[in-house]
Amino acid sequence: MTERRIEVGLLTRVEGEGAVRIDMRGDKVTRAEFRIFEPPRFFEALLRGRGYEEAADITSRICGICPVAYQMSAVHAMEAAFGVGIDPSVRLVRRLLYCGEWIESHVLHAILLHAPDYLGYGSAFELAAAGHEGLVRDALEVKEAGNRIVSVVGGREIHPINVRVGGFWKLPERRALAALREELLAAIPKAVRVLDWTASLDIPDHARDYTLVSLWHPDEYPMNEGRLRSTAGLDCANDAWRDHFEEFQVPHSNALQARDREGGEYLVGPMARLALNFGRLSEGAREAAGRAGLGPDCRNPFRTITMRMVETLHALEEAVRLIEAYQPGERSAAPVEPRAGVGAAATEAPRGTLFHRYEIDGDGLITHAQIVPPTSQNQPAIEADLRAFLPSLAGRSEAEITHLAEQAIRNYDPCISCATHFLDLRFLDA
Amino acid sequence: MHDAVVIAVGRRDRGDDGAGPALLDRLAELGAMADLLHLRPDPGDLHSALAGRRVAILVDACRSGERPGSLRDYDLTMASPPAARRASHGMPLLDAVDLVRGLYGLPPKCRLLAVEAAGFDHGSGLSPDVADAVDTLAERVIRQIGRGATPPPSGQATRATRAVSSGSVSGAQPPPGT
Numbered sequence: 001m002t003e004r005r006i007e008v009g010l011l012t013r014v015e016g017e018g019a020v021r022i023d024m025r026g027d028k029v030t031r032a033e034f035r036i037f038e039p040p041r042f043f044e045a046l047l048r049g050r051g052y053e054e055a056a057d058i059t060s061r062i063c064g065i066c067p068v069a070y071q072m073s074a075v076h077a078m079e080a081a082f083g084v085g086i087d088p089s090v091r092l093v094r095r096l097l098y099c100g101e102w103i104e105s106h107v108l109h110a111i112l113l114h115a116p117d118y119l120g121y122g123s124a125f126e127l128a129a130a131g132h133e134g135l136v137r138d139a140l141e142v143k144e145a146g147n148r149i150v151s152v153v154g155g156r157e158i159h160p161i162n163v164r165v166g167g168f169w170k171l172p173e174r175r176a177l178a179a180l181r182e183e184l185l186a187a188i189p190k191a192v193r194v195l196d197w198t199a200s201l202d203i204p205d206h207a208r209d210y211t212l213v214s215l216w217h218p219d220e221y222p223m224n225e226g227r228l229r230s231t232a233g234l235d236c237a238n239d240a241w242r243d244h245f246e247e248f249q250v251p252h253s254n255a256l257q258a259r260d261r262e263g264g265e266y267l268v269g270p271m272a273r274l275a276l277n278f279g280r281l282s283e284g285a286r287e288a289a290g291r292a293g294l295g296p297d298c299r300n301p302f303r304t305i306t307m308r309m310v311e312t313l314h315a316l317e318e319a320v321r322l323i324e325a326y327q328p329g330e331r332s333a334a335p336v337e338p339r340a341g342v343g344a345a346a347t348e349a350p351r352g353t354l355f356h357r358y359e360i361d362g363d364g365l366i367t368h369a370q371i372v373p374p375t376s377q378n379q380p381a382i383e384a385d386l387r388a389f390l391p392s393l394a395g396r397s398e399a400e401i402t403h404l405a406e407q408a409i410r411n412y413d414p415c416i417s418c419a420t421h422f423l424d425l426r427f428l429d430a
Numbered sequence: 431m432h433d434a435v436v437i438a439v440g441r442r443d444r445g446d447d448g449a450g451p452a453l454l455d456r457l458a459e460l461g462a463m464a465d466l467l468h469l470r471p472d473p474g475d476l477h478s479a480l481a482g483r484r485v486a487i488l489v490d491a492c493r494s495g496e497r498p499g500s501l502r503d504y505d506l507t508m509a510s511p512p513a514a515r516r517a518s519h520g521m522p523l524l525d526a527v528d529l530v531r532g533l534y535g536l537p538p539k540c541r542l543l544a545v546e547a548a549g550f551d552h553g554s555g556l557s558p559d560v561a562d563a564v565d566t567l568a569e570r571v572i573r574q575i576g577r578g579a580t581p582p583p584s585g586q587a588t589r590a591t592r593a594v595s596s597g598s599v600s601g602a603q604p605p606p607g608t
Contacts, residue, residue, distance in 0.1 A: 124529075125525070125528065125529060128529065128533060136533060137533045140533070141474070147474060147475075157472075
């Protein structure tokens with residue numbers, strides 16, 4: 001019986017230094033390990049002894065692609081600890097800021113990093129050179145619209161500097177948002193073209209019966225607020241993540257993984273959000289999803305490229321709606337009176353649910369922090385996908401197996417995608 | 431908007447990686463007739479900065495083994511130089527240039543000025559060789575793009591954003607690579 005070992009080599013210029021090892025015996029995958037070997041970054045330890053107001057800016061440094069998500073989960077958790085209620089204008093602007101991050105993160109991944117997989121190209125450069133320059137141009141210009149939101153609202157495109165517990169340091173002026181609105185309107189047809197293009201791709205026919213977890217909100221597609229729900233029937237407050245899930249360590253990864261309290265793997269991210277919140281997409285996004293054949297029941301992870309574009313279109317339309325509704329409040333932030341306590345919150349990062357929990361002492365200093373990012377939660381699902389999907393390729397070449405493994409990993413937009421598209425795979429004779 | 435732009439990448443707090451931003455400071459003092467932009471090499475930002483320009487000059491630090499402070503001048507309009515593409519700022523600058531050239535085209539005159547660096551240590555300033563090279567480079571750039579009539583007094587400008595009679599530096603310190 002043929003035995004093969006597939007190893008994913010060192011990934012350079014990435015936020016998470018990762019590897020994958022797959023052992024196959026005949027048509028069985030006997031081992032599938034998604035290895036994150038980047039040394040622990042100790043952010044949770046770094047936060048101990050720091051002031052509550054520092055958490056948003058410190059944790060935003062965890063990720064250069066989704067810093068807003070870290071800021072949002074941090075400030076919501078702190079506000080929960082101190083019983084702070086935010087103003088309507090702050091709530092609106094936070095959601096607008098999150099829209100910007102979803103747009104820039106989703107488009108970066110979907111077109112510049114993931115799309116080449118579907119056509120056999122090594123990079124977006126090759127994709128553009130092979131006659132898809134219009135697609136790449138559209139994608140870059142949509143991404144630029146997302147960058148602009150984060151820049152105008154957050155102060156700069158990456159690691160924005162305007163977020164604080166209780167609100168913002170400064171609320172945007174309506175005039176600035178009016179100019180932004182025009183840019184967003186111009187980006188919408190480009191996003192539609194990109195979305196429709198992804199729907200035309202030859203998608204691998206693989207699906208699994210996932211347990212999907214995301215925030216759910218009765219009135220809006222979830223970003224900052226909502227209850228934590230799952231397709232398995234979970235329905236709880238979003239600060240109760242620890243009651244239903246737990247982190248655990250495996251020998252092959254320096255990143256903690258997560259499972260539900262019964263030991264089951266689950267999935268967070270666009271597929272989960274669509275499954276649980278499809279009816280609250282914007283009208284244009286819902287129509288486009290329907291045109292692409294996507295609904296709340298899709299469980300093919302290789303279709304997440306289109307799901308991300310559906311959410312991109314939603315974020316563009318939502319951002320326009322928010323700008324049109326914006327009335328600056330009289331203050332940019334609610335007053336904050338720190339006190340000893342515990343606060344927790346989950347928000348929806350582009351890649352999925354991001355949970356923060358802080359214990360604060362009477363001086364407003366952090367005594368304990370827990371941060372559970374979506375990629376950590378998705379690691380077991382990534383490994384399960386490899387175990388489930390690769391046996392169908394047992395008779396194929398190593399190159400074909402490698403390609404599907406890479407593509408399956410990228411379905412999750414893991415944090416290792418921030419700087420490079422390439423997964424450098426190496427085969428070893430077992 | 432000027433029809434010429436000088437674009438610097440690099441970080442001020444990483445030794446000679448700050449050569450580009452230092453050049454912008456010097457050009458602002460000299461009253462360069464150009465927009466002076468400190469960017470990260472993002473294709474979208476680069477395209478926005480280059481669109482509609484007649485002249486574009488990109489400035490970055492490099493390591494090739496030459497003497498620190500050595501200057502290299504490349505014409506980017508048709509193709510990028512065959513250099514190793516590593517970067518401390520995220521996407522390599524030449525990759526971003528290639529993408530913009532392929533998707534949108536570049537200005538009729540588009541050059542890359544590379545300054546050989548001595549080191550990129552955290553928290554250190556420019557090495558003496560590179561600091562001297564910045565002055566030389568500033569004069570070279572001024573010859574290409576022209577000078578305004580009334581340069582401001584030296585040393586009065588701030589780092590992030592300044593307004594001068596002709597050129598102005600804009601763009602906050604780019605965040606670190608992601």
